[in-house]
Amino acid sequence: MKYLLAIAALLPMTLHAAESDDTQFGVALGTPGGVNFVMKKEVSGHPVQLAVGYAGKVYGIEAGYSFYYNRDSAMRSWQVIAGTFKVEDNSTILDSTPDGYRVRYEDEDWRYVGVSGTFQYGSFFVEPGVTVGNGDFSESKLITIQVGWLW
Numbered sequence: 517m518k519y520l521l522a523i524a525a526l527l528p529m530t531l532h533a534a535e536s537d538d539t540q541f542g543v544a545l546g547t548p549g550g551v552n553f554v555m556k557k558e559v560s561g562h563p564v565q566l567a568v569g570y571a572g573k574v575y576g577i578e579a580g581y582s583f584y585y586n587r588d589s590a591m592r593s594w595q596v597i598a599g600t601f602k603v604e605d606n607s608t609i610l611d612s613t614p615d616g617y618r619v620r621y622e623d624e625d626w627r628y629v630g631v632s633g634t635f636q637y638g639s640f641f642v643e644p645g646v647t648v649g650n651g652d653f654s655e656s657k658l659i660t661i662q663v664g665w666l667w
Contacts, residue, residue, distance in 0.1 A: 542641070544569075544664025548576030548601040554664060565595065567662065576601025578660075580632065592636040597645060597660075600627045624652035632660060639665045 539557040546552065549569020556565040563582035569575060578599030585593045602625040610618040632645025645660040 538563075540666040542639075542664050542666035544641075544643075544662040546643075546662040546664075547645075547660035548578040548599045550574040552662060552664070554662065554666065556666065563593065563595075567599075569601075573604040573606075574601065590635055590637055592634040592641070594631065594633050596629070597632050597647070598629045599647075600625060602626075622652075626651035626653050626658060628658060628660075630660065636666070639667060641666055 539555065542554040542556075544552045544554050544567065547569075548567060550571020552567045552569030554565065554567045556563070558564075563585045565580040565582070567578045569577075576599060578597055578601075580595040580597040582593040582595040584595075602623060604623050605621045606624045608620045608622070610620055612618075626649055628647035628649030628651075630645050630647030630649075632643050634641055634643045636642075641662070641664060643660075643662040647658050647660055649658070
């Protein structure tokens, strides 16, 4: 099901990408899904981005809208982001016993909104961000990051 949702989210933007010269595709490590497919483009003059990722037990999707964009600067853009990611069977050590450790396995997820900035030099980019949201993680704020290449 998660693969079907990722394909459904990317398909409309991918089909429309041929009409725009400003479309960038890429791969990145980090939030939301470990190994991410990234697309940044302008839709009707509005810079938007989408990242869909999967890495074993971690997967997620993130969308963003750039409120600042300058293609001539290394500080390429600032964007508002929203996303979700899930970690399946995340382990938590409860305590130790003479026989070893007692461990609890459970799925954890995080739904968030936030702000991120894109620093880009050539095709290489780094996109740190800060988010607030809710889910199963104990932190009320989560730092996000993507590091990768765009073409």
